[in-house]
Amino acid sequence: MGVEVRHEHGQNFYPHPNLPPARGKELKFAAFRRFVVLLAPLRGSTTKAPGKAGGLLLPKEYKMDKHISPVDLQKAYRLINHGPTVLVSARHAGVDNVMAAAWVCALDFAPPKLTVVLDKSSRTRELIEKSAAFVIQVPTVAQLQLTHTVGTLSLSSMPNKLKLAGVELFGIAGHDLPFVAGCSAWLACKLIPEPHNQQVYDLFIGEVVGAWADARVFSNGRWHFEDADPAFRSLHHVAGGNFYATGEPLAVDD
Numbered sequence: 235m236g237v238e239v240r241h242e243h244g245q246n247f248y249p250h251p252n253l254p255p256a257r258g259k260e261l262k263f264a265a266f267r268r269f270v271v272l273l274a275p276l277r278g279s280t281t282k283a284p285g286k287a288g289g290l291l292l293p294k295e296y297k298m299d300k301h302i303s304p305v306d307l308q309k310a311y312r313l314i315n316h317g318p319t320v321l322v323s324a325r326h327a328g329v330d331n332v333m334a335a336a337w338v339c340a341l342d343f344a345p346p347k348l349t350v351v352l353d354k355s356s357r358t359r360e361l362i363e364k365s366a367a368f369v370i371q372v373p374t375v376a377q378l379q380l381t382h383t384v385g386t387l388s389l390s391s392m393p394n395k396l397k398l399a400g401v402e403l404f405g406i407a408g409h410d411l412p413f414v415a416g417c418s419a420w421l422a423c424k425l426i427p428e429p430h431n432q433q434v435y436d437l438f439i440g441e442v443v444g445a446w447a448d449a450r451v452f453s454n455g456r457w458h459f460e461d462a463d464p465a466f467r468s469l470h471h472v473a474g475g476n477f478y479a480t481g482e483p484l485a486v487d488d
C-alpha cells in the first residue's frame with residue numbers, strides 16, 4: 235500500500251498520509267495558542283513556578299492549563315508510541331533549556347521507561363547529566379516552527395534561545411522541571427544513570443515518574459487525533475526542516 239503504519243495500541247493504527255510538510259492553515263492556530271498560553275495564568279490550578287529560565291523570566295506563581303490531565307503511568311508509553319518528534323527540557327542551577335529530539339523510544343511498561351539519544355554537543359544533555367531529570371513532551375503542528383527553532387539553535391551560543399523560539403514554560407507541583415506550554419503530552423523522567431551507554435552511544439534512559447496529556451487530544455488512555463483540532467496533530471521528522479503531521483486512524487477488524 236506504500237503507507238507507513240505505526241502501531242499505537244491495541245488494534246488501532248495511525249498511517250502517515252502523503253501530506254506536504256505541515257504548514258499553512260494549521261499555523262494560523264499558532265498565534266491563537268500563544269494567546270491561550272499567555273492567558274494560562276488566569277485559569278486552572280495554581281502551581282509554584284521556577285524563577286528564571288535561560289534568560290526567560292517566568293512569573294513566580296501561575297496556573298496549569300485546565301485541559302492538562304494526569305495520565306496513568308501504565309499508559310504513559312502511549313504518549314510516544316506513535317513515534318513523534320519530541321521536545322526535551324531540563325533544568326539545573328537556575329538554567330532551563332529545551333531541544334528537539336526525534337530519536338526517542340518507549341522501553342518498558344512498569345515502571346515505565348524510555349530512551350532518548352542526546353548528542354554531546356547539546357546543552358540540554360549537560361543539564362540532564364547534572365540534574366538527573368528531564369521532561370519529554372510532544373509538540374503539536376501549531377508548534378512546528380518552535381520545534382525547528384529549539385532543534386537548530388543552541389543555548390550554548392544563544393542565551394536567549396527560548397525567547398527567540400517563543401517557548402513558554404510552566405511548572406507542575408512536585409516536579410522541579412520546566413514544562414513547555416502548548417504541547418499535547420508531557421512525561422517527567424528521572425535519569426537512570428548508565429554512564430557507558432551515555433558516553434559511547436549518547437543513549438539516555440529515563441524512568442517516567444509523571445505523565446500528563448491535553449484531554450482534548452488524549453483521554454481514556456488513548457490518542458483521538460481524529461476528533462481533535464488538527465493543530466493538535468503530532469510532528470514526525472523526515473529530514474532538515476521537513477515533517478509529516480500524524481494521519482488518520484486505522485483499526486484492525488476483530
Ligand SMILES: Cc1cc2nc3c(=O)[nH]c(=O)nc-3n(C[C@H](O)[C@H](O)[C@H](O)COP(=O)(O)O)c2cc1C
Nearest residue numbers: 333334335336337352353356357358385387388389
Ligand atoms: C527535528 C529535529 C530532531 C532532532 N533530534 C535530535 C535527537 O534525537 N538527538 C539529538 O541529540 N539532537 C537532535 N536534534 C538536534 C538538537 O535539537 C539540537 O542540537 C539543539 O540545538 C540542541 O540544543 P541545546 O544545545 O540548546 O540543548 C534534533 C533537531 C531537530 C530539528
